[in-house]
Amino acid sequence: MSEISTDLAILGAGPGGYVAAIRAAQLGLKVTIIEKEKLGGVCLNIGCIPSKALIHQAEIFRHAREAEALGIKLDLSGFDYGRVFKKSRSAADRLSKGVGFLMKKNEIQVVNGTGTILEPGLIEVTGAENKKTQVKAKNIIIATGSRPRSIPGFDFNEKTVLSSTGALMLEELPKRLVILGAGAIGCEFAHIMSSFGTEVTLVEMLDQILPAEDPDASKVLAADFKKRKIAIHVKTRALGYKETKEGLSIELEGPEGKKNTITADKLLVVTGRVPNTGEIGLENLGIASEKGFIPVGDFYQTTVPHVYAIGDVVSTPLLAHVASKEGEIAVEHIAGHSPAPGIDPNLIPSAVYTEPEIASFGLTKDKAILKGFSAAETSFPYRGAGKAVATEAAEGMVKIVYDTGSKEILGAHITGSRATEILHEVLLAKSSELLPEDVASMIHAHPTLSETVMESMKMIEGAAIHI
Amino acid sequence: MSEISTDLAILGAGPGGYVAAIRAAQLGLKVTIIEKEKLGGVCLNIGCIPSKALIHQAEIFRHAREAEALGIKLDLSGFDYGRVFKKSRSAADRLSKGVGFLMKKNEIQVVNGTGTILEPGLIEVTGAENKKTQVKAKNIIIATGSRPRSIPGFDFNEKTVLSSTGALMLEELPKRLVILGAGAIGCEFAHIMSSFGTEVTLVEMLDQILPAEDPDASKVLAADFKKRKIAIHVKTRALGYKETKEGLSIELEGPEGKKNTITADKLLVVTGRVPNTGEIGLENLGIASEKGFIPVGDFYQTTVPHVYAIGDVVSTPLLAHVASKEGEIAVEHIAGHSPAPGIDPNLIPSAVYTEPEIASFGLTKDKAILKGFSAAETSFPYRGAGKAVATEAAEGMVKIVYDTGSKEILGAHITGSRATEILHEVLLAKSSELLPEDVASMIHAHPTLSETVMESMKMIEGAAIHI
Amino acid sequence: KPAAKKEAVTTDGWVKASPLAREIARQRGIDIAAIEGSGPGGRVVKKDVESAPTRAGRPAASGF
Numbered sequence: 001m002s003e004i005s006t007d008l009a010i011l012g013a014g015p016g017g018y019v020a021a022i023r024a025a026q027l028g029l030k031v032t033i034i035e036k037e038k039l040g041g042v043c044l045n046i047g048c049i050p051s052k053a054l055i056h057q058a059e060i061f062r063h064a065r066e067a068e069a070l071g072i073k074l075d076l077s078g079f080d081y082g083r084v085f086k087k088s089r090s091a092a093d094r095l096s097k098g099v100g101f102l103m104k105k106n107e108i109q110v111v112n113g114t115g116t117i118l119e120p121g122l123i124e125v126t127g128a129e130n131k132k133t134q135v136k137a138k139n140i141i142i143a144t145g146s147r148p149r150s151i152p153g154f155d156f157n158e159k160t161v162l163s164s165t166g167a168l169m170l171e172e173l174p175k176r177l178v179i180l181g182a183g184a185i186g187c188e189f190a191h192i193m194s195s196f197g198t199e200v201t202l203v204e205m206l207d208q209i210l211p212a213e214d215p216d217a218s219k220v221l222a223a224d225f226k227k228r229k230i231a232i233h234v235k236t237r238a239l240g241y242k243e244t245k246e247g248l249s250i251e252l253e254g255p256e257g258k259k260n261t262i263t264a265d266k267l268l269v270v271t272g273r274v275p276n277t278g279e280i281g282l283e284n285l286g287i288a289s290e291k292g293f294i295p296v297g298d299f300y301q302t303t304v305p306h307v308y309a310i311g312d313v314v315s316t317p318l319l320a321h322v323a324s325k326e327g328e329i330a331v332e333h334i335a336g337h338s339p340a341p342g343i344d345p346n347l348i349p350s351a352v353y354t355e356p357e358i359a360s361f362g363l364t365k366d367k368a369i370l371k372g373f374s375a376a377e378t379s380f381p382y383r384g385a386g387k388a389v390a391t392e393a394a395e396g397m398v399k400i401v402y403d404t405g406s407k408e409i410l411g412a413h414i415t416g417s418r419a420t421e422i423l424h425e426v427l428l429a430k431s432s433e434l435l436p437e438d439v440a441s442m443i444h445a446h447p448t449l450s451e452t453v454m455e456s457m458k459m460i461e462g463a464a465i466h467i
Numbered sequence: 468m469s470e471i472s473t474d475l476a477i478l479g480a481g482p483g484g485y486v487a488a489i490r491a492a493q494l495g496l497k498v499t500i501i502e503k504e505k506l507g508g509v510c511l512n513i514g515c516i517p518s519k520a521l522i523h524q525a526e527i528f529r530h531a532r533e534a535e536a537l538g539i540k541l542d543l544s545g546f547d548y549g550r551v552f553k554k555s556r557s558a559a560d561r562l563s564k565g566v567g568f569l570m571k572k573n574e575i576q577v578v579n580g581t582g583t584i585l586e587p588g589l590i591e592v593t594g595a596e597n598k599k600t601q602v603k604a605k606n607i608i609i610a611t612g613s614r615p616r617s618i619p620g621f622d623f624n625e626k627t628v629l630s631s632t633g634a635l636m637l638e639e640l641p642k643r644l645v646i647l648g649a650g651a652i653g654c655e656f657a658h659i660m661s662s663f664g665t666e667v668t669l670v671e672m673l674d675q676i677l678p679a680e681d682p683d684a685s686k687v688l689a690a691d692f693k694k695r696k697i698a699i700h701v702k703t704r705a706l707g708y709k710e711t712k713e714g715l716s717i718e719l720e721g722p723e724g725k726k727n728t729i730t731a732d733k734l735l736v737v738t739g740r741v742p743n744t745g746e747i748g749l750e751n752l753g754i755a756s757e758k759g760f761i762p763v764g765d766f767y768q769t770t771v772p773h774v775y776a777i778g779d780v781v782s783t784p785l786l787a788h789v790a791s792k793e794g795e796i797a798v799e800h801i802a803g804h805s806p807a808p809g810i811d812p813n814l815i816p817s818a819v820y821t822e823p824e825i826a827s828f829g830l831t832k833d834k835a836i837l838k839g840f841s842a843a844e845t846s847f848p849y850r851g852a853g854k855a856v857a858t859e860a861a862e863g864m865v866k867i868v869y870d871t872g873s874k875e876i877l878g879a880h881i882t883g884s885r886a887t888e889i890l891h892e893v894l895l896a897k898s899s900e901l902l903p904e905d906v907a908s909m910i911h912a913h914p915t916l917s918e919t920v921m922e923s924m925k926m927i928e929g930a931a932i933h934i
Numbered sequence: 935k936p937a938a939k940k941e942a943v944t945t946d947g948w949v950k951a952s953p954l955a956r957e958i959a960r961q962r963g964i965d966i967a968a969i970e971g972s973g974p975g976g977r978v979v980k981k982d983v984e985s986a987p988t989r990a991g992r993p994a995a996s997g998f
């Protein structure tokens with residue numbers, strides 16, 4: 001049994017934990033981080049990064065097919081999805097190693113093993129060969145993240161019924177894939193797999209794919225998916241499945257109780273995630289979780305002094321950039337600085353890396369009206385930008401929701417090529433309380449897709465040119 | 468002879484003229500626009516747009532080659548550059564037609580023909596079959612743009628010695644191409660042609676390619692070009708050429724008078740542009756041009772009342788977005804509004820659509836110091852962003868130049884994938900006088916390349932994470 | 935940041951000013967609430983601060 005004394009112990013090295021660790025080291029704290037699997041957490045190893053690496057390869061593959069229009073002939077018979085898989089693993093590994101390098105550089109002690117909080121200020125870590133380490137810490141941050149949620153009747157076996165992790169680890173393409181859940185992760189897998197030729201069926205309980213996004217954004221993506229022969233069933237739930245000789249036979253129930261059976265080779269269930277709060281010793285702290293989430297205050301303090309919780313274990317949006325920001329706020333609070341409390345939910349960007357991409361923040365027009373704003377919206381089409389036409393990316397639009405009285409920007413919903421990048425200009429306008437005219441009057445480089453942002457703001461001023 | 472009376476006559480329908488026309492119509496003016504070639508000017512027809520369409524196809528082609536790493540076999544024997552050419556023309560035509568549609572929609576009268584100003588308020592237009600139209604206008608905007616500059620000994624024949632127009636109109640790829648001038652246009656053509664397999668040699672008089680850009684940005688692009696076997700000769704000028712059996716034999720003089728002969732199939736000369744101010748009747752107005760450019764005041768007024776000049780005929784940067792902005796300012800001045808005078812040169816973005824892309828505004832560190840600022844710079848590498856690694860785009864960096872006293876942002880120089888889009892967030896920070904902390908504290912979506920912008924701002928605050 | 939606090943106390947409500955204008959005013963000890971803004975929506979911007987009189991009654995030096 002070895003012992004460590006530290007200013008701050010962080011449980012879990014995902015984008016919440018490892019960013020918190022670096023920030024704490026910058027502020028002069030002695031930091032220990034405890035991780036039972038790989039540095040970087042879900043995000044780097046089995047989440048954001050490998051999925052975006054697959055998406056990038058899918059885009060290369062799609063471009064190769066577009067090159068046929070230039071007279072290039074493709075022989076796809078040697079196409080090896082295994083190589084796509086390997087590229088995604090090497091991106092993940094490279095970044096996970098990068099986190100290891102950052103830990104060293106910032107003199108952060110990494111303890112490999114599973115941590116359990118025994119009492120405030122004390123964590124026991126069980127490492128390889130049952131090796132125990134006691135970590136005494138003045139402060140603790142819980143950042144143990146989340147794992148895929150299974151649904152009754154669809155337990156993950158990771159052979160035929162897959163979680164997102166199982167899907168990321170596939171080394172061969174399924175011929176037919178059914179995806180339950182059309183949130184960001186479900187839609188991204190639909191995009192990836194169908195790009196490489198898998199027949200994809202997307203099933204969603206609610207009334208649109210990407211239920212959290214603006215209905216128009218969802219419509220544009222749905223139209224594109226349909227063009228690509230991705231079958232979409234909304235207002236539909238899966239009742240159960242059977243393994244048959246032809247594959248999995250999945251029973252669906254659509255609107256008005258209409259039943260339908262689909263046969264597929266694999267089933268991917270991406271309907272939600274569960275926080276990892278069950279086996280970390282919360283009971284030893286007297287913290288009661290709420291639906292699995294740890295209740296926290298404005299600076300991510302729990303009810304126990306010197307114990308904080310951030311990231312997917314907290315009931316804020318389950319996103320890597322939220323986890324990182326929460327880590328920074330918690331650490332600055334621990335270090336006695338005075339960070340701005342909490343995160344304004346309207347300033348959290350959401351990004352879906354499909355083609356077209358979908359990126360947004362803040363309110364839709366309908367939600368803004370419900371909140372009492374005198375809300376209006378403008379919608380500027382991508383085809384109004386020369387760059388979109390020149391790059392064969394004319395589908396999409398920039399929607400800006402604003403208050404007609406103060407001109408306050410209330411939300412933005414961008415659908416189209418590079419949407420996940422160009423959103424940030426609008427988000428900066430919102431977060432710095434700029435007005436539409438500030439963006440409208442700024443010169444934007446021609447030809448760029450960012451011109452659509454300028455035009456949508458000019459629309460608010462009655463001065464849009466290309467519409 | 469037909470006659471037209473109008474509030475505003477605009478000579479030239481490029482991005483200066485046609486945008487001015489639309490803005491004027493919005494403000495209630497009766498507008499006539501005179502164009503001797505195609506609506507949209509150089510930019511849409513033989514400039515920005517077709518070049519970016521070619522670049523997009525080059526990227527598709529490059530991606531197709533990258534797909535070989537996935538086991539896909541390519542047969543390039545049928546590759547037809549003519550189809551690439553056609554795609555670029557159809558993008559240009561579509562957008563030029565779009566301008567026609569916008570003219571109709573805004574009830575702007577289009578007169579096809581060559582205009583000459585006879586006296587203040589009077590333009591004579593000579594159309595097809597020598598048809599004359601007299602346009603009487605309360606106000607005139609000159610927006611006749613520019614044309615390629617030839618250099619002594621290298622007159623354009625558009626067969627072997629090409630201007631940018633000739634290069635855009637090629638229907639077949641040259642095997643060997645020498646490009647004189649490594650500004651934005653020269654580098655973009657080097658990128659395009661070498662992507663499709665042409666052997667490219669880039670010759671530049673000054674000491675770096677992209678002489679107007681930050682030296683580090685230039686270095687990254689030069690390194691990439693060299694990897695792609697583009698030969699680069701800086702501090703070198705072309706003395707002359709001979710047509711031989713093996714092709715063009717071009718004599719170069721490098722540093723310290725070292726001579727060198729290169730053989731190529733075509734020579735592209737893109738060393739500058741000349742304003743079209745010689746044959747439009749300036750003499751009838753008593754306006755004397757300066758080095759070909761029309762002198763103007765803060766609202767682009769010339770020395771003659773009610774006559775304005777905008778875009779490439781004015782000695783501001785020869786860029787489409789500058790022409791458009793100047794058009795808007797001139798029109799708002801004509802309409803009696805009070806637009807902000809002139810354009811702050813530090814707020815003009817510049818964009819080069821190579822791979823990596825290069826985008827910038829404002830001062831380099833050295834220039835800022837010369838201007839008396841207590842300037843410093845941060846440089847955050849693309850490889851510090853997960854998205855860059857996942858999308859195999861780890862080359863590049865975001866450089867921010869700032870004043871160490873006030874923290875004012877003085878310039879930004881971004882090199883890397885999507886640089887031309889992500890620059891706009893920084894430019895908004897600059898144009899709205901935000902501080903680095905405003906950008907640094909904003910949540911950026913993960914994983915995006917825009918995170919490099921956040922990190923570079925955090926560096927200024929001593930709080931960057933991934934470095 | 936005492937200057938920021940003082941400004942919040944001395945003016946009733948929000949002074950519209952760009953962050954850069956605020957910072958320069960703070961560094962030079964200029965009361966930003968007393969400056970008339972020329973930016974978007976009457977916002978005080980850098981050039982307004984630089985042409986404003988300092989405490990000593992002289993215009994602040996413009997540039998550096």
Ligand SMILES: Cc1cc2nc3c(=O)[nH]c(=O)nc-3n(C[C@H](O)[C@H](O)[C@H](O)COP(=O)(O)OP(=O)(O)OC[C@H]3O[C@@H](n4cnc5c(N)ncnc54)[C@H](O)[C@@H]3O)c2cc1C
Nearest residue numbers: 012014015016036041042043047115145311312318319320
């Ligand atoms: C397929 C997929 C794609 C995604 N794409 C995106 C995206 O594009 N953008 C985005 O913002 N988000 C995305 N997410 C969500 C994102 O991954 C999470 O929001 C993020 O990882 C949460 O970070 P975290 O630090 O809270 O937890 P995690 O990343 O889950 O990290 C928690 C870490 O704690 C460790 N741990 C748990 N318990 C213990 C213990 N007792 N002892 C020691 N260590 C422990 C775990 O091993 C893990 O490494 C995606 C998720 C998935 C599944």
Ligand SMILES: Cc1cc2nc3c(=O)[nH]c(=O)nc-3n(C[C@H](O)[C@H](O)[C@H](O)COP(=O)(O)OP(=O)(O)OC[C@H]3O[C@@H](n4cnc5c(N)ncnc54)[C@H](O)[C@@H]3O)c2cc1C
Nearest residue numbers: 479481482483503508509510514582612778779785786787
């Ligand atoms: C290959 C290339 C790539 C470029 N890429 C970019 C880029 O990516 N981004 C960017 O910002 N800029 C780019 N430029 C520069 C950009 O094209 C110009 O800055 C822009 O077109 C200038 O606009 P303008 O309205 O002043 O003039 P122009 O676009 O030159 O338009 C002037 C119009 O006036 C007409 N005209 C001239 N004389 C008369 C007359 N007497 N009567 C009637 N009509 C007349 C011409 O036919 C023309 O249509 C590029 C240029 C080239 C050549």
